[in-house]
Each structure stands twice: as structure tokens, then as C-alpha cells.
Amino acid sequence: MSIHQRAFTAISAIMAKRGATEGAMSDVFEFLLHYRCLLINNTIIKQGGGRVHGGPFAGMILHDPVNRMQAPQLLGCYEGELHEIVQAIPDAGYQHLINIGCGEGYYAIGIKRMAPQIEVWAHDIDPEAQRKCREAAALNGVDIHVGGIFDPQSFAQHAGYRTLVWCDVEGAEEMLLDPARYPALAGMDILVELHSTDAGHTRDSVPARFGDTHDIEILQPRGYAFDMPDWLRDGSQLNQLLARLEWRGSATPWAMMRARGT
Incomplete structure (x- = not known):
């Protein structure tokens, strides 16, 4: 099952169990934030090979960062x-x-x-x-x-x-x-x-x-204010904001x- 299918299944389960309540919508929103951040994280890895892009530790290799909340570390803005x-x-x-x-x-x-x-x-x-x-x-x-x-x-x-x-x-x-x-x-x-x-x-x-x-x-x-890679700087502001989210x-x-x- 792909990451997208897993996300859809999880959201469907939340809505089926709790309905269209404020609490359910809040949980769905937070889940989707995690989902979007994981996609951004994996794109950063695809573009940069798992090396830190900038900041004091530029060039450092992170250990197995796929599907994890390490975008700020990978970008060097953490x-x-x-x-x-x-x-x-x-x-x-x-x-x-x-x-x-x-x-x-x-x-x-x-x-x-x-x-x-x-x-x-x-x-x-x-x-x-x-x-x-x-x-x-x-x-x-x-x-x-x-x-x-x-x-x-x-x-x-x-x-x-x-x-x-x-x-x-x-x-x-x-x-x-x-x-x-x-x-x-x-x-x-x-x-x-x-x-x-x-x-x-x-x-x-x-x-x-x-x-x-x-x-x-x-x-x-x-x-x-960090030095973004070109693909992120030229993309959406939402992706730029989520990429630096430290949770x-x-x-x-x-x-x-x-x-x-x-």
C-alpha cells in the first residue's frame, strides 16, 4: 500500500468513526500536515540524496531519513x-x-x-x-x-x-x-x-x-531565513512553510x- 493509500485509509477511518465534528476535522488536519510534511521530506531526499543542504552542518549525511520528519535538518534550518x-x-x-x-x-x-x-x-x-x-x-x-x-x-x-x-x-x-x-x-x-x-x-x-x-x-x-534549494524556493509558499516545521x-x-x- 502506498503512502497515499495509507493516508486515505486513515482519514476515512477517522471520519467514519467520529463524523464531521470539530475534533475529527482537527485530527484530519493534523494528519494531513504530517502526510504533506513526509512528502516534502522525501522530495528533499530525492533532490539532495540525504545530505544536509545548508546551515552549519551542510554536507552531513543523515541516517535513513526517508518517511520521517527531518526536513528542517535536511535543509539545514533546524x-x-x-x-x-x-x-x-x-x-x-x-x-x-x-x-x-x-x-x-x-x-x-x-x-x-x-x-x-x-x-x-x-x-x-x-x-x-x-x-x-x-x-x-x-x-x-x-x-x-x-x-x-x-x-x-x-x-x-x-x-x-x-x-x-x-x-x-x-x-x-x-x-x-x-x-x-x-x-x-x-x-x-x-x-x-x-x-x-x-x-x-x-x-x-x-x-x-x-x-x-x-x-x-x-x-x-x-x-x-535559510538558503532554500531552487526547487523549493520556486515552489509553493505552503511547501516552504511546512518544510521548516519543527513540530x-x-x-x-x-x-x-x-x-x-x-
Whole structure:
């Protein structure tokens, strides 16, 4: 069954079960957004061969991106609010990068390609993500350390090195980034995505812990004017908008916290 047939069958099932209600129409609309984004994603792959088109990681090969929501990564416009930080990394003097919540290695591998002098540790709790990260590293010809759940006691092993902690752990930053428990963090630069939790949003708790030791910049998600491939630039505005859609479910600002005196 083709992707188009599967989409038609799914929409028909929604309408048959729920009828022409507002809730059903909302579900159909969101389903069609996913469907259209998958088509755009696959067109990007067909046109560009699975390589990142632009941005800081231009030329990087993504791992098996077919039928997935990776269009912003493939185009190079993903999380544009971080691009200036990423572009500055090769000249920032970092020796170690600890990427906690690495997923399939988009940032760990991308940064290693940009700055081969940095030793990279990439951690994720999902064994499948770990596997794909290793395979993607091999595809891109880089050597990084890939591991499972990160033990925060390990921060101490990176003390004395110029270290950047890159953290995207869906709310677990509340537990992980605590300089009172893990004092090595006081001397490290930290880039963390801040999420909602049952206890509240971590933007209201995590950065405050570093106020005495770090200069803190809050980065809000924003649009990014990127260099589109010709076929997308010359096409419909709807496709251009959907191609950069990042499917954020809630507000997830980033905090860039730079250790003073480093």
C-alpha cells in the first residue's frame, strides 16, 4: 500500500468513526500536515540524496531519513536560534563536548565534522538511537564516543578541560544540571533546552542555579531565513512553510550559559 493509500485509509477511518465534528476535522488536519510534511521530506531526499543542504552542518549525511520528519535538518534550518552558537564552536577553544540526549547524533556528529579537534561524548537512553548514532558517525567518517544513560557523576571526569555540555533531555535537565550536586558544572559552558515538567517549566529553575557562575542567554525559537534549494524556493509558499516545521508541542527555549573566567 502506498503512502497515499495509507493516508486515505486513515482519514476515512477517522471520519467514519467520529463524523464531521470539530475534533475529527482537527485530527484530519493534523494528519494531513504530517502526510504533506513526509512528502516534502522525501522530495528533499530525492533532490539532495540525504545530505544536509545548508546551515552549519551542510554536507552531513543523515541516517535513513526517508518517511520521517527531518526536513528542517535536511535543509539545514533546524533550530535556527542555535546557529550562531554552533558556528562559533570551532573557534571557541572547546576540548570536550558532552551531548546528553543525542538522539541519532545530529549535533554530536555535525559538531565533530566542523571541529575535529573536539572529543565528543554522545549519550542517549534509547538503544535504537545509540545504534543509529554510531551508524551515522560511520557514514560521516567521524569518531565519537556513543553511550547510554549519562551518569552525572561523570561530569567530574571532564573537569579541567574546556568543556561544552549540550543537553536536550525532555525535562530531565531539572535533575541533571545541578551544580550543588555536581560542582564540575560550575566551570563548564552549558547549552540546554528547557522543557515543561509536572513540577513546572525548567526555564524557571535551571538557569537560576547558575546565576553566580555563568553569564546566561535565553534563546527563544524563531524563524530562520535559510538558503532554500531552487526547487523549493520556486515552489509553493505552503511547501516552504511546512518544510521548516519543527513540530514543537510547547515552548522550549534554550539557555546558553557561559562559565565566567573560562
